[in-house]
Amino acid sequence: MAPVRNARYIFTEVPEEYPEPGRHFRYDDSQIVDLESVSLDGGILVKTLVLSLDPYMRGRMRPPSKESYTNPFRIGESLSGYGVGVILRSEHEAYALGDHVTYVDIPHQEYFVVKPNPFLRKIPSDAGVPWSLFIGVLGMPGQTAYASWKEYAKPQKGQTVFVSTAAGAVGSFVVQLAKLDGMKVIASSGSDEKAAFTKECGADVSFNYKTTSTEEILQKEGPIDVYYDNVGGETLDLAFKYAAKNARFIECGMISIYNKPDKSYPFKHLMEIIGKQISVNGFLVFDLVPKWGKQFYEEMPRLVKEGKIKFQEDRSYGLDQIGEAFVAVQKGTNNGKKVVVVAED
Amino acid sequence: MAPVRNARYIFTEVPEEYPEPGRHFRYDDSQIVDLESVSLDGGILVKTLVLSLDPYMRGRMRPPSKESYTNPFRIGESLSGYGVGVILRSEHEAYALGDHVTYVDIPHQEYFVVKPNPFLRKIPSDAGVPWSLFIGVLGMPGQTAYASWKEYAKPQKGQTVFVSTAAGAVGSFVVQLAKLDGMKVIASSGSDEKAAFTKECGADVSFNYKTTSTEEILQKEGPIDVYYDNVGGETLDLAFKYAAKNARFIECGMISIYNKPDKSYPFKHLMEIIGKQISVNGFLVFDLVPKWGKQFYEEMPRLVKEGKIKFQEDRSYGLDQIGEAFVAVQKGTNNGKKVVVVAED
Structure with a gap:
């Protein structure tokens, strides 16, 4: 040949x-x-x-x-x-x-x-x-959402979680995990179409951050007990501002700065980490998979096949x-x- | 009368x-x-x-x-x-x-x-x-150092800790706790006199940040496994840059911004939280004392009376x-x- x-x-x-x-x-x-x-x-x-x-x-x-x-x-x-x-x-x-x-x-x-x-x-x-x-949902993005949520979210029924890039591969999974844990979900995404999808995933509050003020939403719907961060920068700073006492921040990504030459953002509210006793947790999925991978593959393929996880x-x-x-x-x-x-x- | x-x-x-x-x-x-x-x-x-x-x-x-x-x-x-x-x-x-x-x-x-x-x-x-x-050493500052160190430092012998305002009431206590746990201590303070005192407290590397570059020190003596932060701002940003994998940050104070009108600092290295899987922990001493206060008063007054804790x-x-x-x-x-x-x- x-x-x-x-x-x-x-x-x-x-x-x-x-x-x-x-x-x-x-x-x-x-x-x-x-x-x-x-x-x-x-x-x-x-x-x-x-x-x-x-x-x-x-x-x-x-x-x-x-x-x-x-x-x-x-x-x-x-x-x-x-x-x-x-x-x-x-x-x-x-x-x-x-x-x-x-x-x-x-x-x-x-x-x-x-x-x-x-x-x-x-x-x-x-x-x-x-x-x-x-x-996708059964691969790295799904594992990312699942393992980090299990490891760091400490979900409590009735508490509030804010998810950025909530229509994304990771974010939309996090929205659904949070709903399974009985939390109120505020979902930020970058278009009306994406916001509609986060609504389908079960988010209680869905908004397009390009046309709706993130600050107004957080002021009205917060304070937030968990922030699942995929964007960093201004949104992260606002999350500090509207965090609740003992909030857990899960740092998955900071796409707002990946393509900025100097990678900087002028944070104003980082001090809230102290007063509100926030824990901010960065992670790499690779290091969490040994702990959570087995449970992920026991639970998720079935749920996905049954159409119970949207993506x-x-x-x-x-x-x-x-x-x-x-x-x-x-x-x-x-x-x-x-x-x-x-x-x- | x-x-x-x-x-x-x-x-x-x-x-x-x-x-x-x-x-x-x-x-x-x-x-x-x-x-x-x-x-x-x-x-x-x-x-x-x-x-x-x-x-x-x-x-x-x-x-x-x-x-x-x-x-x-x-x-x-x-x-x-x-x-x-x-x-x-x-x-x-x-x-x-x-x-x-x-x-x-x-x-x-x-x-x-x-x-x-x-x-x-x-x-x-x-x-x-x-x-x-x-x-002082037997009051709030001592309890602050003790309780937060016990709760968040996860000290490991031979690892490196960086302490800012290391000659202060909290910082100098942290230096000594870290040495008791067998760690290498890098101590930053704001005068030669203060640096000499951190040396007396046992710090391995003592420097006056006003005359010596913090970045050069961290580059040479890091990476750092624990950062005990009392200052925030630029020093915190450098600590992110020179953090080791799985570093623990203990956020005690951010005095560099308390007296700044807009309270902001342009962080460049916050993204390291993700890649290095850093955990950043804010705390208030009040909320840690119920857990650690008893142990503090069992150990510390004796050590202080015996002259084993410097202040x-x-x-x-x-x-x-x-x-x-x-x-x-x-x-x-x-x-x-x-x-x-x-x-x-």
């Missing part, structure tokens, strides 16, 4: 602000691969089916000299991230032709070789849901769409979990 | 920045009191001996409409705070003439009447240390010195726990 195209989406320049497709990263179809003869060296050859675009990925677009909790993307190499693929060849007994796998660091290209490792996971063939859910997926088709999809997630113009379908099964 | 003078130090105007004696608060000797006939209504008459000046008191100089965790000072009335007094008359069986008491809210005046309440505490007559220690006291003499003493604490020009001796025993 002749070699075939192995198109990629490569990183080309570190951006200061929002990355621009064509400049900071771009589609490249110059490479080929021989699927029959490419060396596996004990590993597996995978055909990429669907890729996940997540807010944290912006942090990987940095100079390699800058330390952070993620690996930096390398100039000239494919982006990478969560995804699902199907095995074309295997040299490892635990993996077979046709098995589906999820992996945390699938290169953004049509085919890749990987060795079995703790982060490569087979998807049960009888899952009964689209593969893409394993990078939205926003699909693009084609590897050449990675750039636009990436930017959409950074700007919040996506509607639900952003995935790029690279190939059908 | 004829009425005697009952001088006061009264609050006169809400300050925007540092308060000025004579303008925002002032000494007033216009009042008198008849010590024999003043009505006690079941309470006790106390002669004020020594008053405590603490950083948090700045927060009480605010318009009463503004909510906070402390009661605001009232225009035209005496300031108030921690202090020690001696009983001149009692109408309550639990208190007798000559007993010494500490109280959280002694009016800044020569004599006052108070009813027994949970915050009024008798000092054991055999304490064997100066009364003023009961508003510094900075005394002023005379109620008319309250204003200057108050400002000294806000500006950090005091050396050790600031007290004003109002009367000898």
Whole structure:
């Protein structure tokens, strides 16, 4: 069999602000691969089916000299991230032709070789849901919401939680976990359509922060006992201002500053941490999964299959769409979990 | 017996920045009191001996409409705070003439009447240390350091703690608690004299932040596993930058912003909370004392009497010195726990 195209989406320049497709990263179809003869060296050859675009990925677009909790993307190499693929060849007994796998660091290209490792996971063939859910509600975003909520929210019935980016893959899950725990949920999102979705997820107060004042909502509907933060900056500062005594803040993301060159925000209300005895907890899902992953997979796949957990997926088709999809997630113009379908099964 | 003078130090105007004696608060000797006939209504008459000046008191100089965790000072009335007094008359069986008491809210005046309440505490007559220690190392500042350290530091031998205002009443105690737990201590303070005192307390790295770059110290001596924060602002931001994974931040005070009109600081490194999985814990000593107070009083008075806990006291003499003493604490020009001796025993 002749070699075939192995198109990629490569990183080309570190951006200061929002990355621009064509400049900071771009589609490249110059490479080929021989699927029959490419060396596996004990590993597996995978055909990429669907890729996940997540807010944290912006942090990987940095100079390699800058330390952070993620690996930096390398100039000239494919982006990478969560995804699902199907095995074309295997040299490892635990993996077979046709098995589906999820992996945390699938290169953004049509085919890749990987060795079995703790982060490569087979998807049960009888899952009964689209593969893409394993990078969404049943994957990292779902685990993020679930594990951090269980670890830090200390939910109390009747208390109030404020969720930002509440229509997102993580936020919309948090809204539903909070409702399962009997809390009042204030949900902030960036469009009327998103606000309507957070309402469907059960939020008691849903608003579009672009047309409605966050401060007015929090003043009226607060104080807040839990703040689930995906945005940082001004919204976080307001959450401090309208926090209740002993509030728990769960720091999941700060997308409002990922694309700002100086990463700063002039906080006015940080002092409330003391007077209100707030606990602010940052976390990485990786470190919580050993504790909560088992319970997650015992509870959630069933609830999702039964339609008891709502979620939205926003699909693009084609590897050449990675750039636009990436930017959409950074700007919040996506509607639900952003995935790029690279190939059908 | 004829009425005697009952001088006061009264609050006169809400300050925007540092308060000025004579303008925002002032000494007033216009009042008198008849010590024999003043009505006690079941309470006790106390002669004020020594008053405590603490950083948090700045927060009480605010318009009463503004909510906070402390009661605001009232225009035209005496300031108030921690202090020690001696009983001149009692109408309550639990208190007798000559007993010494500490109280959280002694009016800044020569004599006052108070009813027994949970915050009024008798000092054991055999304490064997100066009364003023009961508003210092054996009082609120000592309890603050002890309870918050026990609750949040999760000390591990060999880990590193950074303490700001490390020569202060709370900070110097924290330095010693951290050393008892086998940690490496980096101590920041505002003069060479103070830095020398933190060294005496056992700090491994002592520096004067006015002449030495905090960033250079943290870069060299960090990363830090615990940050004990008394200052907020830039120092807190640097602590985020040089924090270790799973760092614990204990938010005790933020004096760098108490006297700033807009209370803001442009934080650049708050995002580290997520990547480093930092927990930031605000607390009020009042709410921790029920849990840790007993242990504190079992351990600390003995250690203090044996000279095993170092502390510094900075005394002023005379109620008319309250204003200057108050400002000294806000500006950090005091050396050790600031007290004003109002009367000898």
